[in-house]
Structures are given as structure tokens and as C-alpha cells.
Amino acid sequence: MQFHQLAYFVAVADARHFTRAAEASHVSQPSLSQQIRALEKELGAELFHRSRSGTTLTDAGQALLPLARRILADADTARRAVAETVQLRRGRVRFGAPPSLCASLVPEVLRSYRARHPGVDLHLTEGGSRDLVRDLEAGELDLALVIAPASEPSAALAVTPLLHEDLVLVSAEPLPRRRARITDLRGHDLVMFREGYDVRETTLAACRDAGFEPGYAVEGGEMDAVLAAVRAGLGPAVVPGMVAARSGLHATAFTSPGLGRTIAVAHGRDLPLTRAAAAFRGTLLAYLVEADRAGSLPPGTRLLPPD
Numbered sequence: 001m002q003f004h005q006l007a008y009f010v011a012v013a014d015a016r017h018f019t020r021a022a023e024a025s026h027v028s029q030p031s032l033s034q035q036i037r038a039l040e041k042e043l044g045a046e047l048f049h050r051s052r053s054g055t056t057l058t059d060a061g062q063a064l065l066p067l068a069r070r071i072l073a074d075a076d077t078a079r080r081a082v083a084e085t086v087q088l089r090r091g092r093v094r095f096g097a098p099p100s101l102c103a104s105l106v107p108e109v110l111r112s113y114r115a116r117h118p119g120v121d122l123h124l125t126e127g128g129s130r131d132l133v134r135d136l137e138a139g140e141l142d143l144a145l146v147i148a149p150a151s152e153p154s155a156a157l158a159v160t161p162l163l164h165e166d167l168v169l170v171s172a173e174p175l176p177r178r179r180a181r182i183t184d185l186r187g188h189d190l191v192m193f194r195e196g197y198d199v200r201e202t203t204l205a206a207c208r209d210a211g212f213e214p215g216y217a218v219e220g221g222e223m224d225a226v227l228a229a230v231r232a233g234l235g236p237a238v239v240p241g242m243v244a245a246r247s248g249l250h251a252t253a254f255t256s257p258g259l260g261r262t263i264a265v266a267h268g269r270d271l272p273l274t275r276a277a278a279a280f281r282g283t284l285l286a287y288l289v290e291a292d293r294a295g296s297l298p299p300g301t302r303l304l305p306p307d
Contacts, residue, residue: 003075005039006068008032009047013065016055089119091276096125096132096144098198099223101263104242104298106145113283120276128196133157136266142277143267147198159266162288166300167199167259170227170249171236179255182210189217191229191237198261203238206259241300262304 011021012032022029040047047061057065081090093113097106102124110122125135129146136144137156148159169180177184185207192214193200207214217235227247230237238259244251265281267273273281292303 001039001042003072005035006072008035009039009061010065010068010072012036012048012055013057013061018050018055086275088117088275088279091117091120091274092123093120093274093276093280094123094125094140094142095277095280096127096135096141098129098132098145098147099126100199100240100243101145102126103223104246109284109287112287113280116283117276117279120279129198130196133266136268139268139271142273143265143281146264146266148262148264148266156269157266158269159264161262161264161304162285163263163297163301164304165261165263166241166253167202167238167261168241168244168300169236169252169254170230170239170244170247171252172231172233172249174250175236175252177252180252181255182206182259183212185214185236186210186212187215189215189235191221191226191235192216192219193226193237194220194222199238199240202259202261242298245299263301 008021008025008027011025012018015021015024018033018036019029022032025032036047043060043064045060046058047064049056049058095106106124110124113120114122125132125141125144127135132141132144132146135141145162146159148161169175169185175184190203192203204214218229221229223239223243226237226239227243227249229235230247230249239247240261241251265284267277267281272278288297288303291297297303
């Protein structure tokens with residue numbers, strides 16, 4: 001049983017005449033009749049009473065007619081749904097990013113994509129890079145912004161570095177130096193992120209490379225809690241430059257070579273991106289290139305050259 005056979009059957013049932021049905025279907029009458037006979041043979045029943053006075057449905061034809069209409073309607077709905085998805089009038093993007101980027105870079109990218117593709121559903125997951133990498137590997141996200149190489153994505157992911165971001169020291173009061181040294185953190189209790197934050201791991205590694213273990217005024221916080229603790233005067237904290245620019249706190253850059261991190265976009269290597277997700281990735285890259293050209297990248301970031 002084929003769709004065009006059902007379409008011819010419905011056309012004959014509506015026209016009650018083979019020749020008029022053939023004209024309406026833009027097919028020759030012998031071809032239409034042949035397809036109806038093939039359908040009747042497959043079903044094992046005659047569908048029409050044929051006479052000089054006209055064509056009427058048999059009991060089998062009357063039973064088939066509502067089902068045929070429904071099948072053809074469902075097929076048309078399926079074609080339109082696929083066409084809308086291909087043309088990005090519909091679809092879904094599951095995107096993840098660390099909290100610092102969700103509060104700075106990501107909203108502008110979401111706005112730009114939404115303006116181009118308002119019919120695509122956007123699902124945003126906020127989390128640490130290690131959590132996002134796990135979600136990507138499990139197929140629960142289409143793509144994500146992650147921190148590389150600290151997140152150590154597996155070979156199952158395709159990772160493209162995009163930005164370098166400076167890490168800076170924020171404090172409630174101005175520090176005596178215009179630039180801070182890692183060794184200045186010795187003997188000062190820091191406000192520290194919870195485990196799983198790449199900023200925490202980068203800060204600890206830099207302190208240990210300088211020969212000391214930092215102390216904590218408080219640790220275990222998420223981004224908002226860390227900034228609130230700094231505002232309360234509990235101590236300074238090392239945070240991403242984009243976060244510092246929006247925090248209202250005093251920010252002090254580190255002396256050369258400084259502290260920094262690489263922001264990358266990652267997605268599964270084995271499964272191709274959906275059209276909606278591929279368009280989102282393209283929007284992200286285009287936004288960064290245009291922002292770099294216009295000099296409007298967030299403070300403390302710079303665009304990395306393509307591989």
C-alpha cells in the first residue's frame with residue numbers, strides 16, 4: 001500500500017468518477033485505474049462499485065475511506081514538520097555554560113540566535129565544566145561552553161578554543177598594588193569556590209607552583225555566594241574577568257604572565273549536530289568575531305585565532 005494509491009482512492013471517492021478523479025490528480029485515467037486495482041488486490045477486496053451511472057464505494061471502501069484520509073493527513077503533517085525543522089522554523093538546542101558565562105557572554109548570544117530563529121526552543125544548563133562535559137558525553141547536551149584544558153574532555157568530544165579570559169583578584173576595598181602577584185596571596189585568607197570550579201583549581205595550582213597553600217576565609221560557594229562574601233569583607237577572591245567587570249568590586253589584575261583560562265565550545269564528536277544546534281554554534285562564533293571587530297568583547301577577554 002502506497003501513499004499515492006490512497007490519494008487516488010480518496011480522489012475517486014470524492015469525485016465518484018474515475019476520469020474526473022484522474023484529472024484532479026493530474027494523472028492519466030488508465031494509470032489511476034491501474035493503481036486502484038493494485039490497491040484492491042493488495043487489500044483483497046473491491047473498493048468501488050463501477051457502473052455507467054457512476055462510481056460508489058463498497059462496504060470495504062467505506063471502511064477504508066476515513067482511515068485513508070487520516071493516513072494522508074498524518075503524512076502531510078509529517079512532511080510539514082520536517083520541512084519546518086530543516087528550515088529552522090522549529091527545533092531544539094540544549095546548550096550548557098558555566099555560571100560566569102551565563103551571567104555575561106551567553107545572554108547576548110541567546111538574544112542574537114532567538115532573533116534569527118524564534119521558533120527554536122532553547123534549553124540552557126548552567127554548571128561547572130566537568131559537569132557539562134559529562135552531560136555532553138551522555139548526550140544530554142547538544143553543545144556547551146567549557147573551560148579547557150582543565151575540564152579534560154575525552155576523545156568523544158570535539159573542542160574548539162574560542163577565547164582567553166583573564167582571572168583577576170576582587171576585593172571589597174582597593175588593594176595597595178595596581179597589580180597583584182600570586183605570592184601576595186600568601187598569608188591572606190581567600191573566599192574560595194566549591195570543588196568542581198575550574199577557577200578554584202587554577203588558583204590552587206598557581207599558589208602551589210609559588211610554593212604555598214592558600215588559606216580560606218570561607219570556601220564551597222557558588223559564584224553569587226563568593227561575590228557576596230567578598231562584598232561583606234570576608235576576603236578577596238580570584239574570579240573571571242567578565243564576572244569582575246559586573247561585580248561592582250575592586251578588581252586587580254595579576255602581574256605577567258598572570259592567571260587566565262581558555263573558553264572553548266564542545267560537542268559530541270560521533271553524532272552530527274542538528275541543524276538547530278549547528279546554527280547556534282555558528283551564531284556564537286559570528287557574535288564573537290563581530291564583537292572582537294567592534295572592540296566590544298567583555299573586559300579581560302580576547303578572541304583566539306582559529307586553528
